[in-house]
Amino acid sequence: MAKVHNYSAGPCILPQEVFEEASKAVLNFNNSGLSLLEMSHRSKDFVDVMEEARSLVKEILEVPEGYTVLFLQGGASLGFLKAAYNMMRTHKKGGYLNTGVWAKKALKEANFMGEAVTVASSEDKNFNYIPKGYSIPSDLDYLHYTSNNTIYGTQFKSIPETDLPLICDMSSDIFSKKVDISKFDLIYAGAQKNLGPAGATLYIVKDEILGKSSVKIPTMLDLKTHADKDSMFNTPPVFSTYVSMLTLRWLKKNGGIQWIEARNEAKAALLYAEIDANPLFKGAAAVEDRSNMNVTFVLTDESRTEEFTKKLNDANISGLKGHRSVGGFRASMYNALPLESVQVLVDVMKTM
């Protein structure tokens, strides 16, 4: 089969060697005669997987002492609710930077046990930029933001300045570049963008925040429940955690965050250069806020959409259709997408 250049926004491309190793584990894991999918999550084989996955996260992201790493179920969408439950304090108010659909969904959840306050928003321009120069009220328990806006193709280039406890949904850019974890009280990310298959959700939790909520938290939503049991309170998402571990091994072996950050910058530079040089294409996001992960663009002459789409198909480029709320095209260039795939796309654009 011809190679497909996979620009899917998520679930998305993972390294080929990871798929090969994962498929072996499905048939016979660690020579146990059992599939990874039919063994107890309490078996030594699986406990070792969970521990290696957790420790690779710490190593690769240089997570400081005093943080716990968890692989839980529920997706980032349950993270919206968990974050609010666990971080409510005396004000029972959370502050939100409303930078898109996901940010807005996170905000909505805080109203279940407290109050969500919109600190800044870019909704006035269909979320095509990152708000700047806003002031943050002090009567808030935390500030929440979305580091990369998967749908709109915008990305925070620096961590928001605040004295408040900081929460971040890093679903679509975690492991893509260096981040100072010590700035955060809570980070969460669905695995299926840059880490592994759908099913697991990564949490990086500052231990100090555990057990401090001002509201009563249902057991499964309390991060302390899971931290106390080393991410094994209930059955963890075993396959997704395992494949995430393989992807982290791949990342480490190739040179870790420094390597992937340079590679991601090279991919983004190549594609944005063509968008800016070619009069048929126009970037959808404000230039200074452009995402290195999700590149959104439109055609300046929509009558040529069919021609472009056909050329994409002929070149085996898949997953480039834009999200319905932005239109146009979106090239998601997560970690495992090679530079060669971006070159193939740019070569097609040059013929337009």
Ligand SMILES: *Cc1c(COP(=O)(O)O)cnc(C)c1O
């Ligand atoms: C995909 C995505 C989500 C939703 O993740 P689920 O795991 O499907 O709940 C949330 N936030 C961001 C930034 C995303 O890209």
